[in-house]
Amino acid sequence: MDLKDGERRGAAAAGPGPLSRQGSIYSLTFDEFQTTLGGMGGGGLGKDFGSMNMDELLRSIWTAEESQAMASASASAPASASSSSAAAGDAAAAALQRQGSLTLPRTLSVKTVDEVWRDFVRDAPPGAAGAGGAEPQPARQPTLGEMTLEEFLVRAGVVRDNPAAAAVAAAAAVPAQPVAPQPIQAVNNGGASIFFGNFGGASNDAGASAMAFAPVGIGDHQAMGNGLMPGVPVMASAAVAVSPIDTAVAQLDSLGKGNGDLSSPMAPVPYPFEGVIRGRRSGAGVEKVVERRQRRMIKNRESAARSRARKQAYTMELEAEVQKLKEQNAELQKKQQRTHCETNLLLRCIVDDNMCEVYHGDAESPDHLILQCPLAHQFWEKIGIMPQRNATSSSLWELLRTARVPPNSYLTFLLLCDWLFWKHQHDIVSGKCLPFSTFCCYHAKKKLGCRDAAYRGMSKQLWRPGRNDGIAEKPGPGSHQQSICTKEALPAENIDWSLLIHLSKREKQHIYSSTENVNDRAPMGTRYPNGDGYEMSFIPMMGMGMGMAIA
C-alpha cells in the first residue's frame, strides 16, 4: 500500500487504488464529509464548516479521522515527517496505519490542479475571489468568507514570511478541506491522542506551522493569486500537492533539530508561532491564541505605519526648512551684490581689481566698505561705537549703542552715519579730499546743522500740524513730502532721503555732541557736494537697511 502511495506521488498521475481509500475520510467528497461529521456530531458539532472556528474544525476532523480509519497512533514522527520516498522505503510497517491519512479522495486525485483550482474559484464567494457562479454549496461559502480582512491579512502575512510555507499553503489550498489538516495528522501520529500533546523536538515545528497554514488553506484565496500558483504549475494531480508538504515538514524538521530550541531566531518558524505553541501548552483555546497573535500583528503593523509617518513628517519639515533657508540665502546674496563696492563692480567687469582705494591692500567688500576698512573703523570709534574688527555689514544693526544715542532711533542714526561716511569715502576716491575720519564727522555736524532750520519747520509742521514758526516756508496743505520737495536743500525726487532725515531729527543733536568731543578741524578746503548724485546712488544701496530702520 505504501509503495503504491509513494508511486502515486512520484508519478503524479496514477489512479488511486480504490481499496486503500475506503477507510479514510479523505476519500469522501466535501459534502459527504460534512454530512458525516454533522451526523456523528463530533463533540456536539452540529454546524457546518463555515461556522466552525479553526479549532473546532480540526478537532472534528481529527475525531472523524480516528473513528474512520481506526488507525493506531503508533507511527513514529520522523517517519511521517520524512519525504515521501523515504517513507516509501523505510516505513513499510507503518504504511498500513498511515495510509488513511495519506491517501487522497478520488475526486481530487483524478483532476489536474488547474481543474481543481477552477472549481475552487468558481465555488468561492464573490467577496473573496471575485467570481460568483454556480455554487454547489451556497450555504457554506459565505460563512467561510466571513473571515474579516484583518484576519485574512494577518494569515496571509504569516504565510508570506516563509516561502516554503507559502508553497505548502498554496498546495493545501487546492483541495480545500481534506488536505489541509493532513500534515497535522501525520505529525501527530507520534504524539498522544490530543493535539500537540508532545512539545519536544521537530514534530512540534512542523505541527505548528501546518496548523498555521491550515486557516490560509481554507480562507485564503488570494494567497494563491499571489504568484504562488506559478510556483507549482506541474502539479498534474492533487496527489502531488502532498509532496511539498512533506518536504516542507522535513525542512522544518531538520532545522528545528539543528537549532534545538524553538525560540531560536534561526528557526524557520516565524515569531508568532511560538505563541501558538505556548498557548497550546497552557490549554487555552486555539482561537484565543490566534486572536492574540492577530492583535499583536495588527498592532505591530500600525506601529510600523506610525513610525514611517513620523519619519516622513520630519523629513518633510526639514526639506521645507532647507527650501526656506535657501530662498532666504539667495535673497540676501542678491542684496549683498547690489552694494556698489569694488568686489561687486569687479564681478560686473566694471573695474580691474577689487582693492580698497582708501587703504590699499584689502579687497573692498560691502563688509570692508562699511565696517572693516581702517578708516571706517576709526570713524565708528570716534563716534563712540566700537565695531569688531571682523564685523560684517549684516551685523551693523547689532552694534552696541552708546549711552548718548537715544534708543528709539538708533538704527536710523547708524544708517545716517553710514551714509555720511560712505560719501566721504567717495570723495576720497574721486580725489576731492584726503582720508580723514573727522572730516565726515564735521560734515555730519555741518550738513545737519545748516538744514536744521528747514527741518525744524518741517518737523513742526509734521508733529504739530497747522503751526508755522516762520523759519521754514509755509508748506502746502497736504502731504509733508510735497513740502519737503519744495525745499532747495533737497533734491526734489529724493523722497527716501527726506524720510531718512526726518526720522533722524533726534539724532542730529547727538551728532553735534559726539563730534564736539573729537578734534574737530576745518575741512580741507573742499566744498562738499550737496544733493548731487552721490546721495542718489547711495539710497538704493541702503534701501534694505532703510526699510528696516523705518519699519
Next chain:
Amino acid sequence: MARFVDPLVVGRVIGEVVDLFVPSISMTVAYGPKDISNGCLLKPSATAAPPLVRISGRRNDLYTLIMTDPDAPSPSDPTMREYLHWIVTNIPGGTDASKGEDVVEYMGPRPPVGIHRYVLVLFEQKTRVQAGAPEARANFNTRAFAAAHELGLPTAVVYFNSQKEPANRRR
C-alpha cells in the same frame, strides 16, 4: 512666515487633534537654545521645563496656547486622548508664552509606552478669555475647548515626539 502644513498632515496631527488650517502666525518653540522643528524627537528630561514659545502677531491681539498628548497612554491604544499638558491664555502677539496667563500649569512629557506626539496649538482669541482649568488632564479635547471659547481654527501648530528614556542599567 507661515509654517509648512504638510508635516502636520503626515504626522496625523491635523485630523487627530486639530482640523486643517492655514498657518497665519509664526510660532517658534525652543527647549533650551534650539528651536524645535515639527516631528523631532526630544527626551523627556530635556523637556521637563516649559519651553520658550515665541509668537509673531500684533501686540493688541491675544492668543491661547494649548499643549496636549494625543497618544496617551499608548499610541496604539490612546484611551486618554488627549492628555492635557499646558494651557496659557491671553498671550499678546509678538511676545512669548510667559507673558500670558497659565490656566493649566506646564507638565513635562512623561510617555509611559511608545513614542508620543506632543502638540502645541496656538489659537487667536477674539476677546480676552477667562478660561477655567478642566477638572482632569486626561481626555481633554482641543477642538471642544476651542469651540467653547470661540477660538476657531488654530493659527499655528508645532509638534514634537518623545519617548520614554531607557532606565539606567547597572550590573
